[in-house]
Amino acid sequence: MRLLGLACGQQDGSAEVLLKAALTAAAREGAAVEMVRLTDLSLVTAATADAGDDAAWFCDRLLDADGVIVSSPTYTRSAPGALKLLIDRAFGPRTDVVFVREALARGEHGRAEQEHGRAEQKETRGLLGLDTAPDPRVLKPRVAGFIAVGGCPSPHWRTLTLPTLHALAFPLHMAVADQMEVPTPGGLGGIATDPAAVLRAERLGGAVARQLGLPHDEVRFLGEPGTCPMCHLDLIVLRGGRAECGTCGAAGRFVVEDGDVRVDFSPADTASSVHTLTELEEHYRELLSAAALEPDPQEIDKHAAAFRDSVPVLRPPRP
Numbered sequence: 219m220r221l222l223g224l225a226c227g228q229q230d231g232s233a234e235v236l237l238k239a240a241l242t243a244a245a246r247e248g249a250a251v252e253m254v255r256l257t258d259l260s261l262v263t264a265a266t267a268d269a270g271d272d273a274a275w276f277c278d279r280l281l282d283a284d285g286v287i288v289s290s291p292t293y294t295r296s297a298p299g300a301l302k303l304l305i306d307r308a309f310g311p312r313t314d315v316v317f318v319r320e321a322l323a324r325g326e327h328g329r330a331e332q333e334h335g336r337a338e339q340k341e342t343r344g345l346l347g348l349d350t351a352p353d354p355r356v357l358k359p360r361v362a363g364f365i366a367v368g369g370c371p372s373p374h375w376r377t378l379t380l381p382t383l384h385a386l387a388f389p390l391h392m393a394v395a396d397q398m399e400v401p402t403p404g405g406l407g408g409i410a411t412d413p414a415a416v417l418r419a420e421r422l423g424g425a426v427a428r429q430l431g432l433p434h435d436e437v438r439f440l441g442e443p444g445t446c447p448m449c450h451l452d453l454i455v456l457r458g459g460r461a462e463c464g465t466c467g468a469a470g471r472f473v474v475e476d477g478d479v480r481v482d483f484s485p486a487d488t489a490s491s492v493h494t495l496t497e498l499e500e501h502y503r504e505l506l507s508a509a510a511l512e513p514d515p516q517e518i519d520k521h522a523a524a525f526r527d528s529v530p531v532l533r534p535p536r537p
Contacts, residue, residue, distance in 0.1 A: 219249050219250065219285070219427070219430035219431055220250045220251075220252075220282060220283045220284050221241065221249040221250065221251045221252075221283060221284065221285045221286070221287065221427060221430065222251075222253070222254065222279055222280060222283040222286045223237045223238075223240070223241045223252070223253035223254070223287045223288075223289070224237075224253070224254050224256060224286060224288045224289070225237050225253060225254070225256060225289055226256045226288065226291065226301050227256075227290065227291035227367070228257070228291075228406060229255060229257065230407050231291065231406055231407055232291070232367045232402040232408055232409035232410075233289040233290055233291045233365065233367045234255070235407050235409050235416075236289050236367060236409055236415065236416065236419040237253065237287060237289035237365060239416045239423065240287050240289070240363065240365065240419045240420060240423030241253060241423055242423065243420035243421070243422075243424045244287070244423040244424065244426060244427035245427075246424075247424055247427035247428055248427065249285075254276060254279060256298070256300055256304065257300075258272075259272040259276060259300075260272050261273055261300065261303050261304055261307055262307065263303070271307065273304060273307035276304065276308050277308040277312075280308075280390075281353060281356060282355070283360070284358070284360060284361070284431055285360050285361040285363075285392075285426050285429075285430045286363075286386070286392070287362070287363040287364070287422070287426055288301075288362070288363075288364050288365070288383050288386060289364075289365035290364075290365070290366055290367065290379055290383060291368070291369075292366060292367065292368035292369065292370075292375065292376040295375055295376060295378050296378035296379055297366075297378075297379050297382040297383060301383075302382065302385070309386075310389075312350055312353070312356075313356055314356075314389045315356055315357055315389070315391040315498060316499050316501070316502040317352070317502060318352040318353065318354075318356040319357060320502065322354065356390060359393070359431065359432060359433050359437075360390055360392040360393070361392065361394075361395050361429050361430050362386070362392040362394045362426070363394070363395055363396045363397065363423065363425065363426040364380055364383040364384070364387075364394065364396075364397040365398055365399075365400075365419060365422065366380045366383065366397075366398070366399040366400075367399075367400060367401075367402055367409065368399070368400070368401050368402065369401065369402050369404065373399070376399060376401075377453065380397055380399055380451055380465075381453050381464065381465040383397075384449055384451075384465050387493075388466065388493050391493075392434075393429075393432070393434045394437075394439060394449065394450070394493075395425045395426045395429050395437055395438070395439060395440060395441075396422040396425040397441050397450065397451075398422055398441065400412070421440075422441070425440040425441075446463040446466060446468050446470075446481075446483070447468070447483050447488060448468045448483075448488050448491035448493045448494070449463060449466040449468070449491070451463070451465045454470075454481055460472075461481045466491040466492050467490050467491055467492050467497065468483055468488045468491035469483075469487040469490050470482055470484075470487050471487075
């Protein structure tokens, strides 16, 4: 079984130290481990369109793997923007289990196995802009583990880091086996001086490695339980008088008892979590409906023309 690590901070920094601790522990469980540094990837934006783009390369590495551990520092209460850029560039319908399943079932594309086991993909345009042949590797089970590292002891300064990491997991319907969040003592790689943090990362690596290859619903979450029973995080938002998990969308209700507030979740409520196939299928249907209502391009152009040059645009000078 192959386990991919993604280090999202400085080379030899604390996030990378804990990732290596987790991967080393996973290797002891028999997993074949390898690591990618986010800082080694060239990710294209509109301003760098002439540069090489490694998003597809990373996606291919991830699809080859049976699991992933992502370790990230915390910048301004969340993960680095480059990670969100990678998620936006590498994923989308082509790595969504429901989109790919439906595209394969409809026969819109194919990945035909040749005599020597190699695949051939047809570059045709398909369902909702799925402009590459759907890859059956998307459908295999995967297990994930997440590590959030923050430089500040106060936990509210890293509230959004783990929720951001979950955005890498749910389109592929990965089962999250464990996650952890720790402050660092400072200094490049300073977390190495915290044996409890290193041990916790090793435990996470083992939890992921031992469950590689299991079907999604058989993977056990072995971390701290958290408030939400689906993603096991504590980010709760108020929506229309009801509680909703800000990470995965599971719905619940606030309960006040003896001055304490908690959130109760029923099985029916948790079906709205993006970690369920039920919600991913509902999302697929929603987008199909939205696509059917898309205005005619000429009608869009007629109404949008007034906005195109309505405000001066500043651009930095370039050689």
